[in-house]
Amino acid sequence: MWRVSTCTTLSRELTEPLAATAATATTWLLLEQPGPWGAKALTASHLDPELGAALDRAADGTGVRIALIRRPGRHADTDTAARHEVLIAHTSPADPWVRRARIDSPAALLDLDFAALGAGRHGGFGAEHVGGPIALVCTNGRRDRCCALLGRPLAADLAAAGHSEAWEVTHLGGHRFSPTMLVLPHGYAYGRLTAESAKEVLAATAAGHTVPAHSRGRSYWPRPSQAAEQAVRELTGESAAADLTMRQQRDGDGWTVEVRHADGRRWRATVAESASEPPRPESCGKAPGTPSRMDVTALEALTG
Template sequence: MAGTASPGVVWVLIEYRGGWPPNGFEGLDLAAGTQALVLSAARTARARVLLVRRPGPRRRHGPSRWAILRHQSSGAYQQLWGTWDRDEDLAEIVPALASPGKRGLPPVILICAHGQHDPCCAVRGRPVGRALSDRWPELVWECSHVGGDRFAATAVVAPDGVYYGGLDAESSVATIEDHFGGRIRAEYLRGYTDLFPPQQAAVAAVLGHFGPAGRNDYQVTETVREGEHWHIHITGRPPHPARIEVELQSRRSPPRQLTCRGPAAGSVIVYEPTSVRRT
């Protein structure tokens, strides 16, 4: 599972209380001009557009919300929120994508529950969404497809940019509590979205070897590839090890059905740590 987080550092969230089509925002029956503007601006900003809704019974009245969540290269997190009633209101997202946003807002917990994309996400994701919403009602949203349906239930903490997978109701609450406490563990970690897959796997290996750490306690400083072998150098903040080298072997997994809806067997690249050592 380590090394499977979808890369990206900008998210566009759009609350939508109706049914979600298999391809999410792109499949909605909205004003074509507005939809095209949002999608074009999101592509320019390399942002991922997700539909969101609160877990539980759907709220029928009142304006819906939208948000821009951004993880800066410095490690700073920024957000900008707005509301919409008419399709045309979503055009406000376009200038918002160029805005720096606000710091200091609490993170958002996204749980994939996109049953029209893959039923596993709804069956496994909704109980997790309810459990997390009971604990953090203002922070939790169900969301459309974020990648890695085979790891349902999947959670994304944004704009931290941390993917988790294989969660159930009990493990999800403990995992997010640890996350907020600066104790990210390797057990359910898929990866950090500002890193490439082998770098994600290397950080997970470090957390598994040396114990949990905060989101920014480790930094990847060098990545060297030699065929199917990877050498990843990582630095840590005190009290964590200062310099670590991780060696990985990449291989393709045996073919198997990857998702509940997958029509045929597929294969993926996995990264196996062969060495984790201080340098």
């Protein structure tokens, strides 16, 4: 199956690390929109393209990332939604939450305070989500064929296994790590999943944990902090989602990240950015490139 998916094949063969490749967002706004999706789905779906562009502008610079979602299965061009499910999720380790509502018109979302959402204030939107973990599997074949070939079967398998909160999503970045999945409420992204490892991730999430072996990072953190978190988890074996927090600062050409554990332990990670070599396509059909990677070059325990 991997042979037909050029960008995923090369990424695996080159043992490109998953760590620190998650899309960054403090808060996710997810709008149900059945039917087909184009490469830039907010303006290329059955959603009014002017509304999609307006939502994109409203979210710009706020920490909110907008994506479209739909239930797994076949998606005829005539698919529409009389009412639209909306999920809003804030992914801070200190106070993660998911709110949900059904709305008649997606235009109502323009009334939201996007800056407040990005900062973790939901303003009473909808109702608190009280179900299990929410699995968002990237399946947008118009964006990259790997997401359709590998993502759609995974989403369908999760739904068939009884995961009622399995959704297809338009774009999570990192096509070459397909199948990719974002899991709420904690906001960890995962890559190179199988049906078995995806179910392992969902079970761990339900227990308040993450699975570092498949993790691309917590979307709440910028990429240098994602790298530092992964390094500490690998060092300590810590998997509790809420137990690590980051404090990042620029340090010359790289970054210094202080990682704090809830029990008081601290570490200092030195993180450097470099280009991945040799060149490889970041997405099917694109020319080979050298995507950025984040590496922890030093990790020390702090005392006092």
